[in-house]
Amino acid sequence: MLTLSNVTKHYKMGDSVVRALDGISLTIDEGDFTAIVGPSGSGKSTLMNIIGCLDIVTDGEYVLNQIPIKKYEEDELAEIRNKQIGFVFQQFNLLPSFSALENVMMPMTYARVPKKQREKIAAEILTKVGLGDRMDHKPTELSGGQQQRVSIARALANNPAIILADEPTGALDQKTGKEVLDLLTQLNKQGKTVIVITHDVGVAAYASRILTIRDGKIVDDSRKEADHV
Amino acid sequence: MFKEYFSIAWRSVVAHKIRALLTTLGVVIGVSSVILLLSLGNSAKAEAANQIRAIGSNLIIVRVTDRNGVLPTIWLDELKDSGKLAAYSEIISGNTSYVVNGQNFDVSVSGVNQDYGFVSSLELTSGRFLSQIDLDNNLPVVVIGPKVAEKLFPLTDAVGETMVIQGVQFRVIGILTERGTNFNGDLDATAYIPIDFAGTLFPYRLNSKTYYLASETEDTVATSMRKIESYLTSVLPSANEFNVFSQSQILGVMNTLMGLLTTLLAGIASISLIVGGIGIMNIMLVTVRERTREIGVRKALGAKRSQILIQFLIEAVIITTLGGLIGLGVSYVGAAIIQYLSDFKVTVGLDSVFLSLIFSITIGVVFGIYPANKASQLEPVDALRYE
Ligand SMILES: Nc1ncnc2c1ncn2[C@@H]1O[C@H](COP(=O)(O)OP(=O)(O)OP(=O)(O)O)[C@@H](O)[C@H]1O
Ligand SMILES: [Mg+2]
Secondary structure, three states, rough: OOOEEEEEEEEEOOOOEEEEEEEEEEEEOOEEEEEEEEEOOHHHHHHHHEEEEEOOOEEEEEEOOOOOOOOOHHHHHHHHHHHHHHOOOOOOOOOOOOOHHHHHHHHHHHHHHHHHHEHHHHHHHHHHOOOOOOOOHHHHHHOOHHHHHHHHHHHHHOOEEEEEEEEEOOOOHHHHHHHHHHHHHHHOOOEEEEEEEEOHHHOOOOOOOEEEOOEEEEEEEEEEEOOOO | HHHHHHHHHHHHHOOOHHHHHHHOOOHHHHHHHHHHHHHHHHHHHHHHHHHHHOOOEEEEEEEOOOOOOOOOOOOHHHHHOOOEEEEEEEEEEEEEEEEOOEEEEEEEEEOOOOOOHHHHHEEEEEEOOOOHHHOOOOOOOEOOOOOHHHHHHEEEEEEEEEEOOOOOEEEEEEEEEOEEEEOOOOEEEEEEEEHHHHHOHHHOOOOOOEEEEEEEEEHHHHHHHHHHHHHHHOOOOOOEEEEEEEHHHHHHHHHHHHHHHHHHHHHHHHHHHHHHHHHHHHHHHHHHHHHHHHHHHHHHHOOOOHHHHHHHHHHHHHHHHHHHHHHHHHHHHHHHHHHHHHHHOOOOOOOOOHHHHHHHHHHHHHHHHHHHHHHHOOOOOOOOOOO
């Protein structure tokens, strides 16, 4: 599905260089549920930005679905993000003046899906995540957990192969956090490749593979059967 | 796809109605003042064109200074056929003054012949114009403008009454229709008497002669003028001693001057459009900054640079177009108010509608492009991190 080979990401800060990622090599297969854990500042979000094609590597190679990402222009990256990746953010990042339905329709607008079809698909996905009766609500009229479910619905809009979630439960309490994780697990069972970034070991426990990074390097890579209840 | 951009942009504008309205105030003021000034200018031009038509577009005026008395009295008769002249009249003018209700009332008195009424397209509300008989017998009769009738004979029908001009009693035989004011002064405070009388009443004018001529049609005016000029050049010792000009020439010059003035004023008013545009740019920059995160989200979810650019550009254009439309409405109201207060007919034409739309859309594009481009250039990672 995706492969990183010796990827580095450096940020120049005046005279010094921050090595946010320092020689990362990894392969994630289709259908994996991977958690990326590590302490604050270890490079988790940087890695997610690279995987999500929001940013490009300083050095090394990143290949997503046989597409080498390095040489792509911003507009081409936008199209890849639009079609291949569904983002779930810690702060939900829903557009406040648009309804749940309209928020879910947005990625399809950029994919030039006709309006009628967009509405139909968005309504279906929202129903699937349990918000069939909240479609016309604005984000401020929804609870945190509901907002995160809207953003998961939005991530699913263009039926991408990969769901990329950065601290998806970071802004939620334990119970709603669990609901969101259950939803991600369910999506994984339906064939989505899910990558979750978290500090929380409890969250990581949902994954079948846990990658631990520290100072921009992978320090542990453990696989297990997801046997939580 | 354009519909999508439009609806996204429209939503953002609606979400900040008051701000959009305040932002576009500059455009409202700019558009309405430009449109009003242009409409005023056009109305003034139309008014001038009306005057041409009223006075006659085939009217030619000849002024001759004949110090040596070399000009034959019948010179114009000789030119009548070759110069394609329909009619002509010499005119000798002077002023006389009356006191009405303790106030001075000036009347311009002109000595003319029986053809003057035709040459100047005069019409009468009652009575008749000077006739051949009046002229041949040098009868003391007068045709007066409506103001003269109103001031001197407020209670009775003026026709048949007697009025005194420079100590001579004249019988009123006709009253002219209202013609308003032009560069010659108040056309309604006039009196026309047989030319020979005028010659004796205003003798100081004898050396310089003025003629009003009607060319056969509007198209023969140039021929007539050329003919007269070449005749006068051959007879008079110096070309400085005469000038020949047509009514439409004078009004043409006036028109040009008025057009220039209008353009100048509209130009000054359009500065406010630029100020309005800068206001739009300013608020769009603020909007882009405020919505950095939204831009980041849109980009993360697949918006291309051009799509972000168009979204914000359309937003700017929507705001300025609203301003343009409101401005157009304001200029309609303004025109109605001016018309009500001044009796001067001001029409905001269909061209003004297009003009205001073109103005406001152009302002939106010109001043919206920089902020929109700024939005489109944001890096998605940085934009997403923005608080
Ligand atoms: N745009 C940037 N410019 C400079 N340095 C950066 C930038 N982005 C990240 N860094 C640095 O790179 C390192 C990794 O940052 P990153 O955000 O990936 O950490 P993280 O693991 O996501 O941390 P957290 O758990 O707190 O979110 C940090 O030292 C950070 O300061
Ligand atoms: Mg992070």
